[in-house]
Amino acid sequence: xxxxxxxxxxxxxxxxxxxxxxxxxxxxxxxxxxxxxxxxxxxxxxxxxxxxxxxxxxxxxxxxxxxxxxxxxxxxxxxxxxxxxxxxxxxxxxxxxxxxxxxxxxxxxxxxxxxxxxxxxxxxxxxxxxxxxxxxxxxxxxxxxxxxxxxxxxxxxxxxxxxxxxxxxxxxxxxxxxx
Amino acid sequence: xxxxxxxxxxxxxxxxxxxxxxxxxxxxxxxxxxxxxxxxxxxxxxxxxxxxxxxxxxxxxxxxxxxxxxxxxxxxxxxxxxxxxxxxxxxxxxxxxxxxxxxxxxxxxxxxxxxxxxxxxxxxxxxxxxxxxxxxxxxxxxxxxxxxxxxxxxxxxxxxxxxxxxxxxxxxxxxxxxxxxxxxxxxxxxxxxxxxxxxxxxxxxxxxxxxxxxxxxxxxxxxxxxxxxxxxxxxxxxxxxxxxxxxxxxxxxxxxxxxxxxxxxxxxxxxxxxxxxxxxxxxxxxxxxxxxxxxxxxxxxxxxxxxxxxxxxxxxxxxxxxxxxxxxxxxxxxxxxxxxxxxxxxxxxxxxxxxxxxxxxxxxxxxxxxxxxxxxxxxxxxxxxxxxxxxxxxxxxxxxxxxxxxxxxxxxxxxxxxxxxxxxxxxxxxxxxxxxxxxxxxxxxxxxxxxxxxxxxxxxxxxxxxxxxxxxxxxxxxxxxxxxxxxxxxxxxxxxxxxxxxxxxxxxxxxxxxxxxxxxxxxxxxxxxxxxxxxxxxxxxxxxxxxxxxxxxxxxxxxxxxxxxxxxxxxxxxxxxxxxxxxxxxxxxxxxxxxxxxxxxxxxxxxxxxxxxxxxxxxxxxxxxxxxxxxxxxxxxxxxxxxxxxxxxxxxxxxxxxxxxxxxxx
Numbered sequence: 001x002x003x004x005x006x007x008x009x010x011x012x013x014x015x016x017x018x019x020x021x022x023x024x025x026x027x028x029x030x031x032x033x034x035x036x037x038x039x040x041x042x043x044x045x046x047x048x049x050x051x052x053x054x055x056x057x058x059x060x061x062x063x064x065x066x067x068x069x070x071x072x073x074x075x076x077x078x079x080x081x082x083x084x085x086x087x088x089x090x091x092x093x094x095x096x097x098x099x100x101x102x103x104x105x106x107x108x109x110x111x112x113x114x115x116x117x118x119x120x121x122x123x124x125x126x127x128x129x130x131x132x133x134x135x136x137x138x139x140x141x142x143x144x145x146x147x148x149x150x151x152x153x154x155x156x157x158x159x160x161x162x163x164x165x166x167x168x169x170x171x172x173x174x175x176x177x178x179x
Numbered sequence: 180x181x182x183x184x185x186x187x188x189x190x191x192x193x194x195x196x197x198x199x200x201x202x203x204x205x206x207x208x209x210x211x212x213x214x215x216x217x218x219x220x221x222x223x224x225x226x227x228x229x230x231x232x233x234x235x236x237x238x239x240x241x242x243x244x245x246x247x248x249x250x251x252x253x254x255x256x257x258x259x260x261x262x263x264x265x266x267x268x269x270x271x272x273x274x275x276x277x278x279x280x281x282x283x284x285x286x287x288x289x290x291x292x293x294x295x296x297x298x299x300x301x302x303x304x305x306x307x308x309x310x311x312x313x314x315x316x317x318x319x320x321x322x323x324x325x326x327x328x329x330x331x332x333x334x335x336x337x338x339x340x341x342x343x344x345x346x347x348x349x350x351x352x353x354x355x356x357x358x359x360x361x362x363x364x365x366x367x368x369x370x371x372x373x374x375x376x377x378x379x380x381x382x383x384x385x386x387x388x389x390x391x392x393x394x395x396x397x398x399x400x401x402x403x404x405x406x407x408x409x410x411x412x413x414x415x416x417x418x419x420x421x422x423x424x425x426x427x428x429x430x431x432x433x434x435x436x437x438x439x440x441x442x443x444x445x446x447x448x449x450x451x452x453x454x455x456x457x458x459x460x461x462x463x464x465x466x467x468x469x470x471x472x473x474x475x476x477x478x479x480x481x482x483x484x485x486x487x488x489x490x491x492x493x494x495x496x497x498x499x500x501x502x503x504x505x506x507x508x509x510x511x512x513x514x515x516x517x518x519x520x521x522x523x524x525x526x527x528x529x530x531x532x533x534x535x536x537x538x539x540x541x542x543x544x545x546x547x548x549x550x551x552x553x554x555x556x557x558x559x560x561x562x563x564x565x566x567x568x569x570x571x572x573x574x575x576x577x578x579x580x581x582x583x584x585x586x587x588x589x590x591x592x593x594x595x596x597x598x599x600x601x602x603x604x605x606x607x608x609x610x611x612x613x614x615x616x617x618x619x620x621x622x623x624x625x626x627x628x629x630x631x632x633x634x635x636x637x638x639x640x641x642x643x644x645x646x647x648x649x650x651x652x653x654x655x656x657x658x659x660x661x662x663x664x665x666x667x668x669x670x671x672x673x674x675x676x677x678x679x680x681x682x683x684x685x686x687x688x689x690x691x692x693x694x695x696x697x698x699x700x701x702x703x704x705x706x707x708x709x710x711x712x713x714x715x716x717x718x719x720x721x722x723x724x725x726x727x728x729x730x731x732x733x734x735x736x737x738x739x740x741x742x743x744x745x746x747x748x749x750x751x752x753x754x755x756x757x758x759x760x761x762x763x764x765x766x767x768x769x770x771x772x773x774x775x776x777x778x779x780x781x782x783x784x785x786x787x788x789x790x791x792x793x794x795x796x797x798x799x800x801x802x803x804x805x806x807x808x809x810x811x812x813x814x815x816x817x818x819x820x821x822x823x824x825x826x827x828x829x830x831x832x833x834x835x836x837x838x839x840x841x842x843x844x845x
Contacts, residue, residue: 044524055543059547062576063554065571066551066568067558067566068568069565070564103709106709106799125788128789129760179565
């Protein structure tokens with residue numbers, strides 16, 4: 001293969017050739033310039049590392065506060081204090097005969113269950129098209145005084161669980177189907 | 180049956196032929212380069228055209244199958260539907276996995292063929308073509324080996340389910356994916372030339388000067404495609420927003436970020452011979468992120484309207500991503516001696532200094548967005564917890580970075596290369612900062628109290644001042660020299676410095692869009708209201724809604740049920756909106772379809788919540804009022820115009836002697 005010919009070594013019209021900034025006979029003052037350039041480089045490097053550290057801390061902080069956990073009612077029950085201060089996505093089945101919709105205030109109330117634990121849910125807005133008893137839903141929001149207040153309600157297709165034979169649901173499969 | 184057999188066979192045969200010729204083109208290119216055999220190199224160029232023709236045949240075959248409802252072709256059976264209107268059938272080609280890969284492969288082969296004939300004949304072209312053909316070969320092989328859309332269905336169904344309802348619900352589906360792929364494929368060309376530069380040991384500026392038009396075109400398409408996707412989301416999804424930091428949006432945002440950094444930093448290399456390795460790194464990153472994004476979206480590891488189920492395609496893309504990353508970065512490392520810079524940064528307060536800082540910010544944002552997008556996967560792998568990273572993370576991280584970019588965007592173009600004259604800098608900055616403070620105070624008085632919108636307004640004024648100063652600096656000396664008026668001189672300046680003027684237009688559009696985002700992000704009102712039929716409800720501002728009646732509508736392809744709503748501003752009726760719920764066939768869930776009143780200051784966005792049924796004498800509407808959201812769409816159009824302006828060839832209207840006097844004057 002051909003040797004490397006730096007084809008862009010010719011300077012642009014009216015500009016100095018910056019590729020060879022120093023001529024062959026380098027004077028003492030130019031040596032000094034080189035040294036100061038080195039310190040400058042070091043300073044830029046240090047500043048860069050500092051900025052990266054601060055940015056890393058900031059990103060870590062932001063991530064930590066924005067994580068939204070997806071959990072089932074029974075998982076909330078076992079570790080309520082961990083989830084109480086944060087936003088979570090709670091998945092489960094709409095409990096039978098628990099749905100109340102106030103069409104004046106547009107408030108939807110129901111119980112969400114995973115057959116181990118059940119919690120009252122309040123959602124602002126009309127029930128979505130496919131919202132029914134015994135269907136899987138995921139609500140997003142947080143607990144306020146023992147009630148889950150949701151601002152986002154998603155209906156999931158979980159026909160499989162509509163009639164669990166012994167009344168108990170396989171939690172892993174439920175989690176899988178709601179995610 | 181004969182006919183359908185031939186379509187399936189013809190399609191598969193075209194793909195196989197394209198694949199074979201593509202492999203030939205690669206081999207001929209490599210051998211031609213190694214043996215310095217001009218005939219082999221020419222043969223490789225013609226082969227690239229042959230690949231494009233074979234792929235065109237495949238695309239035409241697919242279109243024929245879709246338009247003639249040939250359900251013996253697997254893809255048609257899976258995604259098309261008899262009752263769909265013709266335009267839906269045409270665009271169904273990219274409504275699912277196999278077809279969208281077909282479109283991508285077709286465009287990739289088209290760009291390769293074009294590059295084979297428009298690129299100047301030099302040492303880079305041959306290797307660049309090898310890389311372009313390799314990329315085409317990858318996409319064609321996805322179709323030919325793991326996701327063949329032409330597979331024969333032995334017992335064809337009588338009808339199919341049709342494309343995803345959300346996709347056929349809006350004509351944007353015809354536009355957004357194509358723009359997106361034109362962007363991705365366009366940025367493959369500079370990548371290929373960069374690789375060729377490394378392979379041939381010519382890592383100077385040649386590769387990027389040759390691909391400047393390709394880079395800007397690809398970047399332009401990508402940006403416009405993203406905003407088009409946002410507009411689709413706004414018009415279709417019913418929540419009145421356009422950007423949700425959804426994984427799909429994020430991963431296609433990443434290559435745009437690195438490409439934006441790239442089109443800025445190449446200028447530093449052009450003028451200062453610096454950042455050689457950095458530019459190579461950016462273009463490799465851009466291409467690799469494109470493939471990584473496609474893997475993340477298509478493999479189904481994240482859920483979205485773009486995830487076409489999990490199939491063998493995921494691992495295939497992952498393997499290609501690893502190959503590219505290892506190969507390209509390995510090559511870069513191998514050639515490290517040649518890409519080290521010899522020029523050095525003189526001062527951070529210079530044009531190149533601001534470009535470099537801006538680059539760092541773009542990359543930081545790309546890193547943060549990638550981290551946030553992939554973080555749930557890490558958490559699940561480590562602890563088994565299922566988590567999502569909420570929009571607050573992305574906003575917290577990206578908004579300050581954007582403000583930093585706006586600050587640089589204003590001052591950067593005003594700074595000279597190498598080192599700034601401090602007096603001039605202070606003069607310019609004082610104008611800009613004064614404008615910013617004035618604008619922020621005015622905004623505060625008029626009721627803007629939120630932090631980010633206030634900053635955005637301030638930076639908008641700062642940038643408008645910067646544009647005024649830029650134009651002043653370009654025009655005033657020319658006016659003095661020629662004695663002509665402002666407008667003719669501005670026109671002449673605009674024609675002489677197309678790149679600079681185009682970039683001013685693009686930066687202007689960015690500010691317009693930023694104001695749109697600040698207004699709609701900061702002051703969006705989203706509520707659900709219950710209205711009796713015939714009743715009215717008052718909204719924010721002076722607006723009022725009157726629900727007139729329900730309506731039903733039926734076309735062969737869909738059934739709509741909705742409400743007719745009159746919108747009043749004060750006592751004047753300004754619009755009649757018809758939000759509805761559309762149902763496309765029995766196999767698909769009905770989708771709410773919003774209707775929007777677009778105005779310059781705020782949009783009134785209505786979507787039916789719940790149901791429209793005859794036994795219910797009220798409806799529930801989701802009403803979203805977003806200030807300034809239309810500025811985003813207008814900004815996108817301006818951005819497109821600016822991008823095209825940058826690419827227009829130079830024209831010299833003024834005779835040479837006059838021009839020289841003008842330049843001497845400046």
